[in-house]
Amino acid sequence: MRLETLAVHAGGEPDAETGAIAPPIHMATTFRHGPAGERQAGFEYVREGNPTQGRLETALAALEQGEAALAFGSGMAAMTALLESLPAGATVLIPTDCYTGLRVLAEEFLPRGGVRAIATDMADLAAVDTQLRAGAHAVWLETPSNPQLQLADIGAIAALARSAGALLFCDNTFATPALQRPLSLGADVVMHSTTKYFGGHSDVMGGALVFARGDALYERVAHRRHVTGGVLAPFNAWLTLRGLRSLPARMSWHCANARRIAEFLSGHARVAAVNYPGLTDHAGHAIACRQMADFGAMLSFRVAGGRDAALAAAGRLQLIHNATSLGGCETLIEHRASVEGTNPVSPQDLLRLSVGLEHADDLIADLDQALNG
Numbered sequence: 611m612r613l614e615t616l617a618v619h620a621g622g623e624p625d626a627e628t629g630a631i632a633p634p635i636h637m638a639t640t641f642r643h644g645p646a647g648e649r650q651a652g653f654e655y656v657r658e659g660n661p662t663q664g665r666l667e668t669a670l671a672a673l674e675q676g677e678a679a680l681a682f683g684s685g686m687a688a689m690t691a692l693l694e695s696l697p698a699g700a701t702v703l704i705p706t707d708c709y710t711g712l713r714v715l716a717e718e719f720l721p722r723g724g725v726r727a728i729a730t731d732m733a734d735l736a737a738v739d740t741q742l743r744a745g746a747h748a749v750w751l752e753t754p755s756n757p758q759l760q761l762a763d764i765g766a767i768a769a770l771a772r773s774a775g776a777l778l779f780c781d782n783t784f785a786t787p788a789l790q791r792p793l794s795l796g797a798d799v800v801m802h803s804t805t806k807y808f809g810g811h812s813d814v815m816g817g818a819l820v821f822a823r824g825d826a827l828y829e830r831v832a833h834r835r836h837v838t839g840g841v842l843a844p845f846n847a848w849l850t851l852r853g854l855r856s857l858p859a860r861m862s863w864h865c866a867n868a869r870r871i872a873e874f875l876s877g878h879a880r881v882a883a884v885n886y887p888g889l890t891d892h893a894g895h896a897i898a899c900r901q902m903a904d905f906g907a908m909l910s911f912r913v914a915g916g917r918d919a920a921l922a923a924a925g926r927l928q929l930i931h932n933a934t935s936l937g938g939c940e941t942l943i944e945h946r947a948s949v950e951g952t953n954p955v956s957p958q959d960l961l962r963l964s965v966g967l968e969h970a971d972d973l974i975a976d977l978d979q980a981l982n983g
């Protein structure tokens with residue numbers, strides 16, 4: 611079945627008891643044992659799993675073409691459960707440009723479990739290969755990356771990882787399975803912040819891991835979730851499932867809007883540079899054409915005049931909200947350096963844009979007046 615059809619139907623069997631087309635929200639924290647103490651429908655206690663979350667996991671696995679999926683209370687809970695499942699002494703390569711939460715996790719928390727992260731330029735395949743041959747246990751990709759929209763060649767890095775006996779993990783939050791299926795390109799696990807495009811309405815937090823195989827790694831991470839408890843609430847599972855029904859449809863509108871805005875910004879006198887993989891002069895454009903069905907709806911751009919000019923332009927926007935996060939219906943802009951804590955790594959003149967589902971003409975008019983000041 612095609613992705614659009616799977617998104618509408620996966621995990622959506624009508625309720626056996628009532629025939630309800632929309633799935634019930636099972637809020638139960640506990641499930642009755644059978645006469646011999648056995649499970650009656652596979653469930654026991656909500657921290658281990660529940661039927662509403664099970665439906666979401668079925669849908670996530672179908673969309674990413676994996677054998678198994680695990681839902682978590684946030685993207686960071688998903689990422690942490692996976693990376694902390696690496697053996698003590700393991701090394702993981704992470705991208706030089708990546709989500710701030712990954713960088714902080716790698717610096718402050720992973721070392722306590724004996725896991726070391728090495729920031730690596732994922733566009734430099736020789737550098738990745740050198741680290742793999744030196745014994746790296748896993749590679750973490752984020753493509754396109756947050757916030758600089760750098761691309762990594764998933765298939766090429768999967769081949770290098772496989773020949774070195776290493777695992778490949780891919781944060782697919784920006785692209786979503788509507789545009790990119792890392793498991794089909796050789797990745798072992800895909801991670802999502804479902805808070806973003808899956809939920810799609812800026813009103814529900816969640817995270818997910820989708821595994822190429824329901825193997826020992828999957829079992830280890832499922833056990834870790836059960837014990838450490840980074841689980842998703844049933845109501846949040848239901849909202850996320852509701853959101854993903856329209857994911858492919860939303861992504862095509864998101865992408866069409868983003869393409870127009872990227873072109874508009876590239877021609878604007880007050881814009882010094884635009885990072886959008888759909889632009890032919892983007893360093894990762896050729897890779898994006900190979901591994902993505904479209905170029906996504908995240909972009910970042912550098913404002914001529916530096917930090918003050920960037921902040922002033924963001925402050926003049928009327929329709930576009932200055933707020934963190936992404937993937938909702940409403941367009942959001944953010945000065946990343948301001949939210950990166952005491953050691954910001956993003957350029958001071960950089961604004962990140964999550965292009966929403968408004969009409970592109972209205973968004974362009976707002977950006978134009980804000981940039982022209």
Ligand SMILES: *Cc1c(COP(=O)(O)O)cnc(C)c1O
Nearest residue numbers: 684685686709756783803805816
């Ligand atoms: C938001 C985000 C995360 C973290 O997810 P949360 O749901 O906020 O915990 C991880 N990776 C990327 C690329 C993100 O945008």
